[in-house]
Amino acid sequence: MKKWFIMLPAVCAALFAFAACGGNTLDPLNAMLDLDYSQIVLTVKNTFAEDLPSTDFDEEMSLTSVYEITYAGDAANVHYVVERFAKIDGMVVDESLAVPETYEGEALFEKGVLVSKTDDGVSIPDNISGIGFDFQDKYFKNVQLEDMYFIADVSDPGAFMGSRINCTDMKVKAIFLDSFYNIIISYTSNEGTAVDITYDFTL
Amino acid sequence: MRRAVKSIVLACGALILAVGVTSVSNISPATAVADVGAYYAPITATGGNELLGQVHDLITTTHTYYTSYNNCRDNAHITDYAPGGEKSIIEFYTHETIVEYTTNGSDAGRWNREHVWPKSLSNGLWGTDGGGADMHHIRPTEVKMNSGREGYRYGEVVNGQKIYSKTLSGADSQLGGYAAAGAFEPLDNVKGDVARIVMYVYTHYNTYQNVFGTTNGNGNSQYFGTLKFTHIMLASSEQAAIEMILRWNALDPVDEIEEHRNEEVYKIQGNRNPFIDHPEYADAIWGDEPVGGGQEDSHIEDFRAAVEGIVTEGSLAQRLASLQRALNAMLPITGSEKDLVSQEIIALYEAIHDYNAYVASCNRDSESASKVALESLGGLFN
Numbered sequence: 001m002k003k004w005f006i007m008l009p010a011v012c013a014a015l016f017a018f019a020a021c022g023g024n025t026l027d028p029l030n031a032m033l034d035l036d037y038s039q040i041v042l043t044v045k046n047t048f049a050e051d052l053p054s055t056d057f058d059e060e061m062s063l064t065s066v067y068e069i070t071y072a073g074d075a076a077n078v079h080y081v082v083e084r085f086a087k088i089d090g091m092v093v094d095e096s097l098a099v100p101e102t103y104e105g106e107a108l109f110e111k112g113v114l115v116s117k118t119d120d121g122v123s124i125p126d127n128i129s130g131i132g133f134d135f136q137d138k139y140f141k142n143v144q145l146e147d148m149y150f151i152a153d154v155s156d157p158g159a160f161m162g163s164r165i166n167c168t169d170m171k172v173k174a175i176f177l178d179s180f181y182n183i184i185i186s187y188t189s190n191e192g193t194a195v196d197i198t199y200d201f202t203l
Numbered sequence: 204m205r206r207a208v209k210s211i212v213l214a215c216g217a218l219i220l221a222v223g224v225t226s227v228s229n230i231s232p233a234t235a236v237a238d239v240g241a242y243y244a245p246i247t248a249t250g251g252n253e254l255l256g257q258v259h260d261l262i263t264t265t266h267t268y269y270t271s272y273n274n275c276r277d278n279a280h281i282t283d284y285a286p287g288g289e290k291s292i293i294e295f296y297t298h299e300t301i302v303e304y305t306t307n308g309s310d311a312g313r314w315n316r317e318h319v320w321p322k323s324l325s326n327g328l329w330g331t332d333g334g335g336a337d338m339h340h341i342r343p344t345e346v347k348m349n350s351g352r353e354g355y356r357y358g359e360v361v362n363g364q365k366i367y368s369k370t371l372s373g374a375d376s377q378l379g380g381y382a383a384a385g386a387f388e389p390l391d392n393v394k395g396d397v398a399r400i401v402m403y404v405y406t407h408y409n410t411y412q413n414v415f416g417t418t419n420g421n422g423n424s425q426y427f428g429t430l431k432f433t434h435i436m437l438a439s440s441e442q443a444a445i446e447m448i449l450r451w452n453a454l455d456p457v458d459e460i461e462e463h464r465n466e467e468v469y470k471i472q473g474n475r476n477p478f479i480d481h482p483e484y485a486d487a488i489w490g491d492e493p494v495g496g497g498q499e500d501s502h503i504e505d506f507r508a509a510v511e512g513i514v515t516e517g518s519l520a521q522r523l524a525s526l527q528r529a530l531n532a533m534l535p536i537t538g539s540e541k542d543l544v545s546q547e548i549i550a551l552y553e554a555i556h557d558y559n560a561y562v563a564s565c566n567r568d569s570e571s572a573s574k575v576a577l578e579s580l581g582g583l584f585n
Contacts, residue, residue: 033582040583044576046569061518063569067577076584082573085519085562088555093527098519112584123570125577132581161579185576191564195572199580 026135029150033133035179039202042067047194063100078107082122132162133183140172150174157187166190179203239480250487256415258477258484259406263420266407267473272331274471275316275341276304282467283343283460293460295319295342295396296352296379296389297368310346312371317344319400321354324434333426334408338468339476340400345369348379357397358386358437359447386437395455398448399478402485405430406477445489452478452485503543506532510547513554522558529554 024030047062065082083100105118112129137143139160140152154160154170170187174180180201187195245261248254270278283292285300292314294301305313319342322330329335344352345368352366363381370376380389389397410427411419419427432444457479465479477484486492509532514525529551536544 037583040580042576042580044569044573046565046572048565048568061565063565065569065573067573069580069583071583078577082569084566084569087559087562088523088526091530091555093523093530093555095520095523095527098523109584112581123574125574128577128581128584130578130581132579132583161575162581163575163578165575189568189572191568193565193568193572197572197576199576 024135024137025145026137026140026150029135029174029176029180030133032176032178032180033135035203036071037179037201037203038071040069040071041198041200041202042069043196043198043200045196047196048192061098074111076109076112076128078109078124080105080107080122080124084122130162134160134162136160148175148177150176154185154187161185167195239475242475243477243480250492252415252488254484255406255488256411256417258488259409259411259414259416260418260420262403262407262474262477263411263416264418265474266420266423268471269333269421269423269426270336270338270472272316272336272341275336275338278338278467278471279304279314279316279343282338282464284463292343294348294368294377294379295344296348296366296393297345297377298392298460299345299368299377301343301345301368304343305346308346308350311369311373312376313346314343315346315349317342317349317352319397320404320435323354324356326429326431326434328408328426328428328430333423334404337404337407338472339403339407339465339474342400345376345379347373351382352380352387353382355382355385355387356435356437357401357447358388360384360386360388363388384437392455392458394451395453395457395482396461398451398455398485399457399461399476399482401432401435401448402452402478403476405432405435449485449490452482457482502532502535503540506536506544507547508532510550510554513551515554515557519562526551526555526558 043064043066045062045064063083063085065080068079070077070079081102081104083102086097086101088097103120103122105120105122107117107124108115109128112127114124114126114128117124135150136159139154139156141155142153144151151173152171154172157165157167157170160170160172165187167187167189170185173184175182180199182201183199185195185197189195242265243261246254246257248257279292280289283295285291285293287300287302290304291300291302292304293299294314295317301312301314303310303313305315307313308315318325318329318335319340320334322335325334334340347369348366360381360383363383363386365378366380366382366387367375368377368379378390380387380393382388406414408427409430410424411417413429431441432438432448433441436444436447438444438447461476461479465476469475483492506529509525509529512525513529514521516522533544533548533551541548
């Protein structure tokens with residue numbers, strides 16, 4: 001990962017100046033992605049729409065997964081706590097099945113390739129070395145870009161996130177100064193699931 | 204002298220009075236108001252031969268006073284009470300009121316004693332004692348109605364001759380049934396009465412081995428023997444006779460006349476007609492519906508309602524609770540009953556499968572979103 005932290009303020013200023021001249025106005029955000037973060041905490045929450053009363057949060061049915069990514073050189077250790085619903089086994093029905101089970105484990109990546117993982121059946125991508133996030137003007141609309149935040153509707157979710165994704169009405173909000181504090185993404189999957197993703201960054 | 208004559212007259216009067224009520228004074232009445240529940244407490248079986256045997260034992264061992272044929276006559280105004288005087292009774296086949304008893308078979312418009320199960324068809328077991336004088340059995344009948352029925356077996360006739368009771372003048376009074384080809388068919392509102400008397404007599408006076416009992420009770424074994432339903436019902440087989448009796452039992456439910464008689468005879472004899480108190484015993488013994496069918500039916504209905512109430516949308520807690528209710532409601536259903544609810548069982552299994560498929564899809568959605576979120580950090584993993 002390239003280290004820009006010393007030159008960061010000057011680079012950002014230059015990039016915003018460049019954007020003002022007609023280039024990609026969001027290149028400063030891409031530059032922030034290249035910073036050397038010591039930890040990123042990723043929280044993914046899926047809320048399942050089943051005609052639930054909108055004001056009755058006790059009835060909300062969701063699964064939340066948290067991934068603590070700690071960087072050290074070319075390695076990244078992912079400590080995860082994920083939730084999954086258990087199935088009915090045989091003919092034994094217990095209302096406690098409505099409470100998600102949690103699985104906690106570790107996955108180690110080197111240069112973006114999974115090298116080891118807790119044997120618990122939780123699925124983790126084998127390879128996280130693609131382009132990933134890409135902030136390009138053409139991927140967004142209704143953009144609000146200020147000194148400390150970026151808010152927009154995402155018109156091309158797959159290109160923005162670097163992964164094929166089937167969804168509607170994706171929105172993004174990023175808080176930053178010289179580096180990202182967090183990026184919050186929300187969308188509705190084609191299956192009707194409400195997805196909320198939060199990235200919390202620590203330099 | 205006058206005092207002596209007066210004393211003699213008084214003594215004779217007392218004697219006559221005593222004779223006139225001998226039929227009652229010799230009776231040790233049972234409890235005036237029957238605790239019916241307590242009476243049937245020894246019955247624990249739910250059907251079949253076991254129930255038949257228990258019922259036989261109950262009604263024979265509690266039959267503590269065997270009435271005489273005259274008891275049947277003298278108490279008819281109590282057991283078959285009708286307004287109009289001491290001798291007034293409700294006629295068995297027509298339910299009309301008849302006010303005079305007679306021993307003369309030609310006296311139209313008066314009543315005499317009818318063996319519902321005729322002596323000639325009793326396989327020699329009774330004349331006018333034992334089963335032939337059992338007050339649950341003997342019913343008052345208008346003289347010409349009695350003779351019109353003859354000694355026919357009961358049955359279902361086609362184009363039968365109408366049999367009427369007669370008035371005192373000998374004119375037709377009330378239709379009481381139909382007769383043809385050796386069978387007599389009572390009116391529909393009397394068929395159940397006949398069936399329940401027939402079942403009582405059959406159950407009581409068969410030797411205990413014949414009806415799976417353990418005793419004939421009270422040492423009156425001379426009254427017991429072998430009886431078959433085909434002795435009294437005109438049918439092609441014993442099973443056909445049983446089916447006719449069960450059909451009549453269902454067609455004509457127990458009425459107030461029967462209930463009143465049952466109570467009054469119980470006070471005199473000590474036993475009850477169980478098929479009046481529990482008409483469901485008939486199908487339980489000879490049909491295919493065990494006693495307590497209502498309970499079993501309710502188990503089935505409860506299960507059906509629970510399956511119908513399975514929640515397929517909304518929170519997992521609601522869905523699981525509804526599935527749990529259905530599974531709990533299925534527990535009491537056993538054996539052949541499951542055949543009755545096979546569709547509901549399939550629906551329950553499918554609902555469980557659908558639930559599992561739903562949570563699997565939720566897990567997949569969560570996994571998919573996490574994968575995309577992690578892969579979006581690709582630039583930070585290099």
